[in-house]
Amino acid sequence: MTATDTTPVDIPDADDERRVDDWRGRFDEQRDDLPIDESLPRRREARALLLSLLRPYRWVVAFLAVVVVVENAARLSVPLLVKRGIDRGIPPIVDGGSAHTLLTIVAALCVVVVIQAISRVYFLHRSGRIGQKVLLELRRRVFRHFQRLDIAFHDRYTSGRVVSRSTNDVEAIQDMLETGFDSLITAVLTLVGTAILLITLDVRLGLMCLAAFPILVVLVWWFRTESAKTYRKVRESAALVIVQFVETMTGIKAVQAYRREPRNQQIFEDIADRYRADNERTFKLLAIFMPGVKLVGNITTGVVLLYGGYRVLHGQMTIGTLAAFLLYLRMFFEPMQEISQFFNTFQSASSALEKLAGVLAERPGIKDPAHPVKLTSVRGEVAFRDVHFAYVPGRPVLPDLNLTVPAGQTVALVGTTGAGKTTIAKLIARFYDPTSGSVTLDGIDLRDIAQSELRRHVVMVTQENFMFDGTVADNIRFGRPDATDAEMRAAAEAVGADRFIEALPDGYHTDVAKRGGRLSAGQRQLVAFARAFLADPAVLILDEATSSLDIPSERMVQRALETVLNDRTALVIAHRLSTVEVADRVLVLEHGRIVEDGPPSELIHRDDGRYAALHRAWIDSLA
Structure with a gap:
């Protein structure tokens, strides 16, 4: 093909396919390298990282845990108040008596609902602030650490992976902090609370409901085990998509100059297809788990309705108790869906935490001495x-x-x-x-x-x-931000950059655009000399x-x-x-x-x- 040949590149041939397969193999190796391995020490590092981030707020977190308990206690008391309203508040009215008991119960119900709402608002407000502070600290640590790591590390750690760590992985932790822990605590408290209340309301009917619990335990255990593997693959695939996208767009000039678009497109589609396949597996898990929980819950509800109705007809149970039972039963199965959502969030966040902990555990190859020598006057030998x-x-x-x-x-x-x-x-x-x-x-x-x-x-x-985003003056001052205008202009004059700078639309205050795109290659070099x-x-x-x-x-x-x-x-x-x-x-x-x-x-x-x-x-x- 001659230098002037403009024939479009066709779909890669057999030789190209072989290269693509080789490339896939390298990415398979990166899939193993991208996530931090699943060894116990690495998981301990991830937990230690999370605990270190939460440690400054441990007393606030403890108080928020009390708030969640209050909120859930208020929510769990609603069916009990409904039971009392049906069994003790309505009969006097039917018999032509006073409505005082019902009104008292309704007033108590209103107080409970207000307490629940206030607790919820306070929890969301405070937990949201803490979550954002934790994320800010995490971003600071990651950015500071990436800057401290030596050039050899950055040579082998691609820019796409850096972007994935600081965006994709941090966002996964943000999701866990915003909704994950709240969902888990609420689900656990609801499960334990409703189980106790079901037994307290009616032992025989309560034991019949809890007979479904082992089935739910098996479903949850299976989902947790499978989702742990699947969601880790999802995070890895997401990272690979980001890596390939960033690397291609960073080198887009070379890609277009060498007409690499079709091959890069095929490589990207291969990675994106793997990402799709990994995500499909998560939907398959949810398609089994969530309908399975609903099926168990609906069957249990039907059995309770039949048996409870029979006992009500024979005077062995009040209507209020049956109504409360059905409300608690609904509460009992609802947390299973929240637990499944928590597993989704938790698996993504734990995988992200492991990778971030792995990066933060990296030690710079170039280290400062324990007792550095102070340089007074430097001659330069x-x-x-x-x-x-x-x-x-x-x-x-x-x-x-x-x-x-x-x-x-x-x-x-x-x-x-x-x-x-x-x-x-x-x-x-x-x-x-x-x-x-x-x-x-x-x-x-x-x-x-x-x-x-x-x-x-x-x-x-x-x-x-x-060149960094900002003005020409900002880029010249990059190594000495405190330099005066006179010093900055003198540096530009020393290398002969003052002539072209003064000819720019805003002189030294001209924005250089992304990576200095507003300047020619020679002009960028002169600015670098002035810097x-x-x-x-x-x-x-x-x-x-x-x-x-x-x-x-x-x-x-x-x-x-x-x-x-x-x-x-x-x-x-x-x-x-x-x-x-x-x-x-x-x-x-x-x-x-x-x-x-x-x-x-x-x-x-x-x-x-x-x-x-x-x-x-x-x-x-x-x-």
Whole structure:
């Protein structure tokens, strides 16, 4: 297919099907990896997380439990009052007597209903506030923890999974806090209370009703066991849908550029179909459980009506007692539906809690020291001492690196892709720690310096030049929010960004739009330079930082760099060797080793030198 071929992509062929099957297999592995395993320790972590969130409100929760008991006691007293009204209030009126007894019972019934309503309103109001505070604390913890976790974690933990943890899983816990516990407590109290009252009203009829209880226990046990497995799969499938959707939309430019839409559509439909199938299983469970409970309840009600009616006709039971019995019987079976709904909510929430607890249990690979060294004045000398580093065990990127960069020196790192240039930059910024050896700043091991302190003095500008929502000024101030307007404008002028910024509709107050979409790639890069220069670090790392600039912009930045990098330690990583002109020293790397080291003016004249060869190849590419 030629570069100009615009033939639409057809439905994937057999080879594509094989790739899709491979992709499904990887996602099957992720299905096992996405949820935290169901081991007892992980469940204990989930329970510990929930208890830690509720602990500040334990006394309020205890009081709310009392309120629920009062509410349910009031609700359970209604059938008793109905019984008394029928048996003791109505007969005097029929006999031509006073209605005082009936009116008293009705007044008591009104008081009970008001107590129930007030208790309910108070419970919903207070529990709602507590639930929202708990969710706020959970969101804070998750967001704070995700920010603290190291770059290696984020490299392997996809953005879609991060979104799923902070939205889908938190919402599942919200559902449980809003309705789950209330439904469970009410259901338990209703079951126990009605069972006692049924026996109290009439022992024989009560035992006949409770004969159905073992059947209900079997139904509930079966539903709980099956729903535990099914709802965990539902949560996993939901997470996979989010992962695939977010990843596709994040890379939509590449998807459309490579006409990947049909294949991505098939992959997404496969995941969505699994999600549908998992949800169908939950409906099948409900289709058996809820009608089963209703069937048992209706049969029991019919038996009670027949037997109770027989006893009423023979004077063995009053009509009021039978009426109360039927009302309590209805109350007895209603909680079963609430319990089933609670299981739905609880299974989703417990699965979400396990996953969130698993994330919060992750420990950053990059840790602050117990007793960090305080940095007073930083000169900026960087040194690597016998550094060995590998992203994958057994495949070293830096096998044995020894390097010293004196304070104030500008060093350019050049070499082929995969030579280890960016890895050196990441080690200096302490995005990773060396497998062995040490990286030092002014003779102090970076592992002995607090990360917040280190990153005040070491700033890295990458080729991604990420822009955050807000104005141009907000993005320049990103590393120093307290900088004055004058300082912010001076940083922009230092890198030559002031000209295009002032030409924008609102100047420095222009909204950059999502990810800086209102700015060109070169303009975003200049803003990123201004952001780094305003931070005023002792060590500045430029990782392919001029890759997005056109020739005029690059020349402008090079002129700015000569001023800004003065008296500052700098590492410049670039494939475009024009950027190297500002360097005092050039390091040529191959397979993680330094093969040439010297001033660019000297290295460029070595006939058999690696840097000279790279420079000639670069000149030829421009031609």
